[in-house]
Amino acid sequence: MRRLGFIGVGLAFTVATGVALSDISNRLEAKELQSTSNPTRLESLKKFTDVLQIIDKYYVDEITLDEIIKKSIQGLLANLDAHSGYLDKKQYKDLKVQTDGEFGGLGITVGMKNDVLTVISPIDGTPASKAGIKAGDVILKIENQSTLNMNIDEAVNLMRGKAGTKIKITIFRKGAPKPIPFEITRDIINIQSVTSKMLNDGILHIRVASFDKKVAESVQKDIEKYGSSVKGIALDLRNNPGGLLDQAVDLVDLFVEKGIIVSQKGRAKEENVVYEAKSKGTFKDVPLVTLINEGSASASEIVSGALQDHKRAIVVGEKSFGKGSVQVVLPLDKENGLRLTIARYYLPSGRSIQAVGVTPDVVVKQGVIQEDNNEFALKESDLKEHLRGEVDKLDGKEDTKVESSDMNSSSKDIQLQTAIGVLKALIITNRR
Helix, strand or coil: CEEECECCCCCCEEECCCCCHHHHHHHCCHHHHCCCCCHHHHHHHHHHHHHHHHHHHHCCCCCCHHHHHHHHHHHHHHHHCCCCEEECHHHHHHHHHCCCCEEEECCEEEEEECCEEEEEEECCCCHHHHHCCCCCCEEEEECCEECCCCCHHHHHHHHCCCCCCEEEEEEECCCCCCCEEEEEECEEEECCCEEEEECHHHEEEEEECCECCCHHHHHHHHHHHHHHHCCEEEEECCCCCCEEHHHHHHHHHHHCCCCEEEEEEECCHHHCEEEECCCCCCCCCCCEEEEECCCCCCHHHHHHHHHHHCCCCEEEECCCCCCCEEEEEEECCCCCEEEEEEEEEECCCCCECCCCCCCCCEECCCCCCCCCCCCCCCCHHHHHHHHHHHHHHCCCCCCCCCCCCCCCCCCCCHHHHHHHHHHHHHHHHHHC
16 A cells, blocks of 8 residues: 655545445454453444444434444544544545645635644635735634534535635634634635745745645755855745645755654554655755744644754744644545544654644744733633633624735845844854
8 A cells, every 4th residue: 555645734645445444344353353352342342333223213313324323433533633534525525636736715724723723824825825814823713603613624615615705714813802804715726835036145045835746856946046156045834734745855855964854653563664865965065944933834844843853954933833643544435535643753853743843943933022911811721712702702793904924025024034144144154
């Protein structure tokens, strides 16, 4: 079974033959179930089937056995972790679209953080980014539906739609006096993963917005295009939600000469994989700074964390999102599948980024730092209950104006300016 690792938005793809539910059942041989050495397994399975039968017979609303089983699977996977889930026909189809580089929607990447639906990052140049959605925003409502008991797949399905149609989402933002409504027009999302610009003093700013196909190749071409005029590189991974694992590994390999880039460890032995630098770093001597923020997740955390562990780059910005688990999509049949967490990623030093993130060497907040002296300055443990109260109070009449952050204006970008300052120091040191 050959897998194409995909680690953005808590997703991964498996190129495999179908694994039907009946196939899994067939593996449970009769003698194993009847074994006296493991009675609890049989008892547990019996308890589950008993519950299904009771619901089928006594539940107040008429519901088919197929629907009961589907809901059981959904509940089971949702309770394992925030990234596992059952994929019905539409969700399974939508999932396959995400690596093609073009899809309809808002251009927003979401995940579950502190048990609430949180924006990992808006994608550059998309409707969500232009409207002013920011990394860390909590989505309270989609149209008139509360998200507090909604899973990621349900939320994504609601936000997707035909290009040109409008959708209203209401968000909670730390520091804002009240929930903020946005009306956003859906569009076809075309992702330009890599862009570059030569700044003053020979510093090349390379922006990687996501890790889709040929990212490492594009970065290499951009660096080679400027040749010897490149004195230092600012690798910008802010608001990058992740993507293909092989591209993250290949990108690190451009700058690292040897050693482990990332390792993957799971319960099953076949999931234990170590990814190492395959060749001498193509740009192993060029001064390098990596930019991250709370919208940097998954593959971008692997890149920034690996470069940090190898002492190959200085990391500047804010602590990253903290998505370091591995998901695969296993087909149940031609139209349905499971998304299941099967392993976690570990950086070269052995540290995990799951729920921890990467801490920058130089911490710099984006924009003006304001004290949160208002009712929204909450502890994480109180967040969901407070948000529930805010949803109850929403009357749909809020009119808070929001300005989008401008990360493309280098003169106003405090984090990038700091990175440039660090690079200038590294360039001078490198000359000695």
